[in-house]
Amino acid sequence: MSKLRLATAWLGGCSGCHMSLLDLGELLVELADRIELVYGPLVDAKQFPEQVDLALIEGAVANLENLELLQQIRRNSRLLVSFGDCAITGNVTSLRNVFKVDDLLTSVYQAGPGSLPRSGEDGDVLPELLPRVLPLHQVVEVDAFIPGCPPDPERILAAITAVLNGEPVMLGEDQRTFG
Amino acid sequence: MPAITLTINNELFSARKEQTILEIAREHGVDIPTLCHFEGLEAMGGCRLCLVELQGSPRPVPACITKAAEGMVVTTHSDKLIEYRKMLVELLLAERTHTCSICVQNNNCELQALAAKLGIDHVRFDYLHQQLPMDASRERFALDHNRCVLCLRCVRVCDAVEGAHTWDVRGRGSTSRVVADLDRPWGSSTSCTDCGKCVQLCPTGALYKKGATVGEMKKERSFLNRILERRRLAAQGRSL
Numbered sequence: 444m445s446k447l448r449l450a451t452a453w454l455g456g457c458s459g460c461h462m463s464l465l466d467l468g469e470l471l472v473e474l475a476d477r478i479e480l481v482y483g484p485l486v487d488a489k490q491f492p493e494q495v496d497l498a499l500i501e502g503a504v505a506n507l508e509n510l511e512l513l514q515q516i517r518r519n520s521r522l523l524v525s526f527g528d529c530a531i532t533g534n535v536t537s538l539r540n541v542f543k544v545d546d547l548l549t550s551v552y553q554a555g556p557g558s559l560p561r562s563g564e565d566g567d568v569l570p571e572l573l574p575r576v577l578p579l580h581q582v583v584e585v586d587a588f589i590p591g592c593p594p595d596p597e598r599i600l601a602a603i604t605a606v607l608n609g610e611p612v613m614l615g616e617d618q619r620t621f622g
Numbered sequence: 623m624p625a626i627t628l629t630i631n632n633e634l635f636s637a638r639k640e641q642t643i644l645e646i647a648r649e650h651g652v653d654i655p656t657l658c659h660f661e662g663l664e665a666m667g668g669c670r671l672c673l674v675e676l677q678g679s680p681r682p683v684p685a686c687i688t689k690a691a692e693g694m695v696v697t698t699h700s701d702k703l704i705e706y707r708k709m710l711v712e713l714l715l716a717e718r719t720h721t722c723s724i725c726v727q728n729n730n731c732e733l734q735a736l737a738a739k740l741g742i743d744h745v746r747f748d749y750l751h752q753q754l755p756m757d758a759s760r761e762r763f764a765l766d767h768n769r770c771v772l773c774l775r776c777v778r779v780c781d782a783v784e785g786a787h788t789w790d791v792r793g794r795g796s797t798s799r800v801v802a803d804l805d806r807p808w809g810s811s812t813s814c815t816d817c818g819k820c821v822q823l824c825p826t827g828a829l830y831k832k833g834a835t836v837g838e839m840k841k842e843r844s845f846l847n848r849i850l851e852r853r854r855l856a857a858q859g860r861s862l
């Protein structure tokens with residue numbers, strides 16, 4: 444039996460969801476028999492690969508780079524899962540939506556204590572911020588949701604197990620709370 | 623009180639006249655979700671989560687304020703009602719800023735639990751991202767309008783139980799806001815007795831007791847200063 448091709452991605456989030464994934468601990472060793480991790484912050488692939496079975500996407504869509512990567516992930520993945528509250532609701536990442544982007548950069552980097560990041564002036568290196576941070580399902584079609592900030596390892600395991608068994612990802616009431 | 627007979631979800635129940643559909647349903651273990659309702663407070667029909675269908679009625683009615691009548695035929699969980707309830711809670715989540723992860727009420731919130739219960743794992747509407755003020759001017763309690771769902775339990779308990787009627791509502795529709803003493807800072811309210819009933823009945827983190835958040839965990843060391851100073855001097859062979 445061929446292994447499930449799993450990709451993860453880290454958009455506008457804190458990587459806490461990936462930490463929770465690692466918190467599966469020894470279970471990861473068991474999963475490794477049935478899963479091949481083909482892309483994500485935990486592996487060294489530079490390009491998002493073709494024919495991914497399951498993509499767990501952490502973080503909200505906050506900038507152009509997030510947007511382009513997410514669209515590519517959608518094209519190349521059979522199942523795309525919003526992984527954690529930032530991906531689902533915008534969560535902490537979207538708290539900046541009460542400000543205009545220009546006001547935000549000014550208040551942080553000019554009026555605030557910090558100085559502009561080195562590439563800040565030319566805009567070539569740092570990706571441009573979107574006017575509003577968006578949850579994934581407002582950008583692409585999303586197949587399932589794993590809520591939580593971060594989602595407990597049990598929730599992640601339940602979702603991956605469902606996919607491995609060819610079943611729809613349907614978390615129970617106690618596993619789908621936000622926060 | 624005269625008895626009546628009505629049908630709820632194809633089952634016949636007898637009830638007392640004057641009872642609401644919600645009371646009868648709950649007496650018989652039929653679970654109709656509610657948010658603004660609180661046992662012992664006057665029912666308001668505000669949140670619309672308890673909407674049920676009545677045979678012969680062109681539109682659904684709120685079970686909490688609709689009295690049962692002889693021969694009534696009630697449906698509490700049609701596909702349409704289930705979908706309406708989900709939409710209502712999703713709209714609440716989209717309207718103000720209910721970011722659970724940074725809320726004082728996280729994991730102890732009726733709105734959060736209700737969303738999970740109704741099967742809401744994402745919100746289909748655009749978030750409004752309003753920036754509403756907070757009122758932390760009261761010594762022991764605070765009000766965060768961003769978390770308020772306008773259930774008005776606070777208004778009702780303050781009026782009917784405490785008898786203070788500190789709380790009321792300003793504005794209309796989604797711009798409504800709970801206000802203290804005709805819209806003064808809560809800290810300057812002279813009618814508020816600091817009883818905390820509103821805080822206890824609030825279903826979300828809109829009304830909360832200060833000191834509950836991480837940033838507020840202040841150390842109170844002043845009582846130790848004199849003792850430590852005495853020890854410091856004693857170590858140097860001196861006295862106060």
